[in-house]
Amino acid sequence: MAISVEHLRRQYGSFTAVDDMSFEVGGGEIVGLIGPNGAGKTTTLRSLAGILRPTAGHVRIDGYDIVEHAIEAKRRLAFMPDEPHLFEYLTVLEHLRLTARLYAVHDIDHRAKVLLDELELSGKEHALPGELSRGMRQKVVIACGLVREATALLFDEPLTGLDPIGIRKMRETIVARGRAGAAILLSSHLLHLVEEICTRIIIMDGGRIVADGTFAELAAHLEIAAAGSSLEQIFMRVTGRETSAR
Amino acid sequence: MITASLYIVICTARNRLRLRLRRLREPRYLFGAIAAGAYFYFTVFARIRGGRMARARRQNATPLMAGATAAALQGSxxxxxxxxxxxxxxxxxxxxxxxxxxxxxxxxxxxxxxxxxxxxxxxxxxxxxxxxxxxxxxxxxxxxxxxxxxxxxxxxxxxxxxxxxxxxxxxxxxxxxxxxxxxxxxxxxxxxxxxxxxxxxxxxxxxxxxxxxxxxxxxxxxxxxxxxxxxxxxxxxxxxxxxxxxxxxxxxxxxxxxxxxxxxxxxxxxxxxxxxxxxxxxxxxxxxxxxxxxxxxAAGSRSVTAAPVARRVAWTLAPRGRAEGIFLWKNAIQMLRETTGGMLARYLVPLVLVSVSAGTALMAGNRARGTAMTLCSLAVGLAAFAVMLGPQVLRIDLRDDLRHLELMKTWPLDPSAVIRGEMLWSGIVLTGVAWLAIVCAMILSAAGFPRLSLVWRLSGSMAAMVIAPALVFAQLTVHNAAAVLFPAWVPLGHSRPRGLDAMGQRLILFGAVVLTLVFMMTPGVLAGAVLWIAFQRFMGAAVVIPAAIACLGIVAIEVIAASEALGPAFEMMDIAAVERAE
Known part of the structure; x- marks a missing residue:
């Protein structure tokens, strides 16, 4: 499995943000990670990316443990956070070159050109992050993640700050990467996006997985497979918000 | 609106005070507050009390100013x-x-x-x-x-x-x-x-x-x-x-x-x-x-620097190489783009002042006069500043990059190489400045140190050039080790945590850095001293050069060993421990 999570727990002091979380994401799968605010989605993704050290449990990327074999695991991983944190003094192209050096990417000039065209960043190669809009900075972060052939892609709210064209392109890019065999874990509050592009959905609440399956499986399990049922209905019912939403 | 403003002011002040009092539950803030309190007591209040008692003993108050000029100043x-x-x-x-x-x-x-x-x-x-x-x-x-x-x-x-x-x-x-x-x-x-x-x-x-x-x-x-x-x-x-x-x-x-x-x-x-x-x-x-x-x-989130300018630099990152090279390149680019005229002035003015003060104090004993002596004093002061205070001032290393820790932790790099790489550019710059200043001082040393013989001046300068990188990298190691081991104590980037307790933290950290530096330099200095005792009789003044080389070698081993030891700590470093300023 490209991404394997076993009994993951992450605590901040006495507060448990993620508890006993286990799931797997195979190559070619696009898994949507959804949940209300504070459910533990970002903590999960950061633990998977090696930013946060798990308090307990294991995270493996292509079989490499993120703690014990951090370098090998990280080499196969691309994490695209919700906030575009870039180096203030490096240009767009320099960010891509830096990423290429870090991940030993060959032919970076060609790849960078293709990617910058794809993400509509052409003409901004020599701009510093401070000269870009938030959406463009987000695209640079995504470009840094996509410039290499990662087997596991982690997206945390990838569409934040993007314009409609950017959202569409991003959606296509994610699907294309999934079809190309990458394991994708995507966290988003945009349920229609998750419903549209994800092959499987994990719903989190209170730091735990409360539902895991395809849209059809979840709907069938919750007996709301009637016409017009949507992921939103499933989400509301699973997280117990249905009554309050009414 | 006045009541609304007062409400904002009072609530903000009250909540800030509560926050600072609440954080005293954490030992680092409590110790910081105690240290700062003690510092204030001994430097301000105790001095005031001491001064009052002294005046009482004299029974007649000494006027604040004396002399005709002072009297005229008070009158006008x-x-x-x-x-x-x-x-x-x-x-x-x-x-x-x-x-x-x-x-x-x-x-x-x-x-x-x-x-x-x-x-x-x-x-x-x-x-x-x-x-x-x-x-x-x-x-x-x-x-x-x-x-x-x-x-x-x-x-x-x-x-x-x-x-x-x-x-x-x-x-x-x-x-x-x-x-x-x-x-x-x-x-x-x-x-x-x-x-x-x-x-x-x-x-x-x-x-x-x-x-x-x-x-x-x-x-x-x-x-x-x-x-x-x-x-x-x-x-x-x-x-x-x-x-x-x-x-x-x-x-x-x-x-x-x-x-x-x-x-x-x-x-x-x-x-x-x-x-x-x-x-x-x-x-x-x-x-x-x-x-x-x-x-x-335009100034961005970094309030002390102007907005960066995307200047073209004739240095492209090579597609392959050691991990340390990545940070050397990144930090060099940052410094080149960060440096503006205003920023140079901001750093150069205190640099010149400290250099002049240090150089003049050092040379006062020689009683020498003239332009050459002044320039020599300046060069010595500059070298001393670069070596002793430079690593504290120039923070383009892990202390600055803690802001990017989240991103850096996703990189597939040996953490020890990250720490070494982060120190490299600052170390090279400071060593370069120190060497330049030492060479200038050496050229002018006849005027600056007239009591010393030529052999002593040349040997001393060479030894100073050898020892400069040792001191610079030893200090950078200590500062970066503090950033890895106690990230919450290190001011993040250009930000400064506020409050009495935060000031006390800085005092404690400064003391710890000085102690650790002494600890790191001691083996090298002892080795140099042994060489001095053994060969001074045969080599004369020139023995300071091998003594300095021995010291440099030992410090270099310590720096590499420290960076290797800090690697796992960097890997374990918790992003939650890195604290944003208030």
Missing amino acids: GPGLAAIAMFVLAGLAWVFPAGSGLLDFTPAETDLLMPAPITRRQLLLHRMIRSQIGLFFASVMPAILVPSASALSRVRLAMAIWLVLVTAKIYFTGVTLTRTRLASALGGDRWAAWTPVAVLLGAIGIVASSMWRTFDGNTLDGPADLLKHLGRVATTGTAGIVLFPFVALVRPIFAPWPGPFLAALLPAAAVLASIIVWVLRSDEGFEEATAASAARRA
């Missing part, structure tokens, strides 16, 4: 201070000073500006919000200035507060009025130009009075000059023109209680008139606040 104080204020008031139109009153916080911009309140109310709100800062700015000098009683300190604090608050509001008025000078509306333009015309007239009157006073008169020293200046400011037409300035500063010099209370009324009237003028100049409010917001946006 209000006049001289008024002239200084007058000059500042004039210069503010040419070089506008940012008073900060128009720097609305993002929360104020988003919540108050769209609210149904007038521009004048917004200005009043900012004036009220600035009071806590002004209060501390007034109280601190009153505590530090030697004084006989607590009451006189209160008196001084009140007088300083009056001057500071008036100056702050005046500078805001200048900013607001300047935005209207080129207004398309005739009435607006005339209203804006009126104070400029009044000021120009005042400058003319004061200048002609000074001309009349000093033209043809010979001065008997500085005391006479001060006396004449004081007289110009308080008599004749210039006295009338400068009256508001004299009235404003008079409480600082007036004794308690009668004269002080009598001086307070005119000073308060000046403050009130400035407030009225600023509130009536609110037409330029939107433009001025927008300009202020744009300036802050």
Whole structure:
């Protein structure tokens, strides 16, 4: 499995943000990670990316443990956070070159050109992050993640700050990467996006997985497979918000 | 609106105090608060008490200043201070000073500006919000200035507060009025130009009075000059023109209680008139606040540096190589793009001052004179600064990159290489500066160190060049180790955590750095000393060179070993431990 999570727990002091979380994401799968605010989605993704050290449990990327074999695991991983944190003094192209050096990417000039065209960043190669809009900075972060052939892609709210064209392109890019065999874990509050592009959905609440399956499986399990049922209905019912939403 | 402003000020102050008190539960803040408290007690309060007891023992108070010049300065104080204020008031139109009153916080911009309140109310709100800062700015000098009683300190604090608050509001008025000078509306333009015309007239009157006073008169020293200046400011037409300035500063010099209370009324009237003028100049409010917001946006989140410029640099990152090279390149690019004229001036001025002080102190024993000696002193001071204080000042390493820890932790790199790489650029720059300064000092050493022989001067310089990188990298290792092991104690990037406890943390950290540096250097120094004892008889002065090489070798091993040891700690480092400033 490209991404394997076993009994993951992450605590901040006495507060448990993620508890006993286990799931797997195979190559070619696009898994949507959804949940209300504070459910533990970002903590999960950061633990998977090696930013946060798990308090307990294991995270493996292509079989490499993120703690014990951090370098090998990280080499196969691309994490695209919700906030575009870039180096203030490096240009767009320099960010891509830096990423290429870090991940030993060959032919970076060609790849960078293709990617910058794809993400509509052409003409901004020599701009510093401070000269870009938030959406463009987000695209640079995504470009840094996509410039290499990662087997596991982690997206945390990838569409934040993007314009409609950017959202569409991003959606296509994610699907294309999934079809190309990458394991994708995507966290988003945009349920229609998750419903549209994800092959499987994990719903989190209170730091735990409360539902895991395809849209059809979840709907069938919750007996709301009637016409017009949507992921939103499933989400509301699973997280117990249905009554309050009414 | 005033009640709403007071509500914001009081709630903010109360919650900030609660936050700081609550964080004292954490040992690092508690120890910090104790350290800072002790520092304040021993450096300020104990000294005040000591000074008071000493005066009591002498039974007759020593005057604050002595001599004819000091007496003249005290006698002409209000006049001289008024002239200084007058000059500042004039210069503010040419070089506008940012008073900060128009720097609305993002929360104020988003919540108050769209609210149904007038521009004048917004200005009043900012004036009220600035009071806590002004209060501390007034109280601190009153505590530090030697004084006989607590009451006189209160008196001084009140007088300083009056001057500071008036100056702050005046500078805001200048900013607001300047935005209207080129207004398309005739009435607006005339209203804006009126104070400029009044000021120009005042400058003319004061200048002609000074001309009349000093033209043809010979001065008997500085005391006479001060006396004449004081007289110009308080008599004749210039006295009338400068009256508001004299009235404003008079409480600082007036004794308690009668004269002080009598001086307070005119000073308060000046403050009130400035407030009225600023509130009536609110037409330029939107433009001025927008300009202020744009300036802050340009400066970005890093308040001490200007917005970076994407300068082309002839250094492209090689596609392959050691991990350390990535950080060397990144930090070099950062420094090249970060460095602006203003920033250079900001660092060069203290650098020159410290270099001159250090060099002069070092050379004072030689009693040498002349340009060569001065330049040699400067070079020695610069080298000392680069080696001893440089690693503290130049923070383009892990201390700065803690801000990017989240991103860096996703990189597939050996953490030990990350730590070494982060130190590399700063170390190279500081070593380069030190070497350049040492070479200059060596060339000029005949003038700077006339008592030393040529062999000693050459050997000493060579040894200093060898030992410089050892000292620089040892310090950088300590600073970066602190960033890895105690990230919460290290100021993040250019930000500085505020509060007494945070100040105490910095004191403790500084002490720990010095101790660790001594610990790191000791084996090298001992090895050098052994070589010195063994071979000094045969090699003479030149033995300092192999002694320095031995020391450098040992420190280099220590630095590499430390970076390897810190690798796992970097890997374990918790992003939650990195604290953003308040």
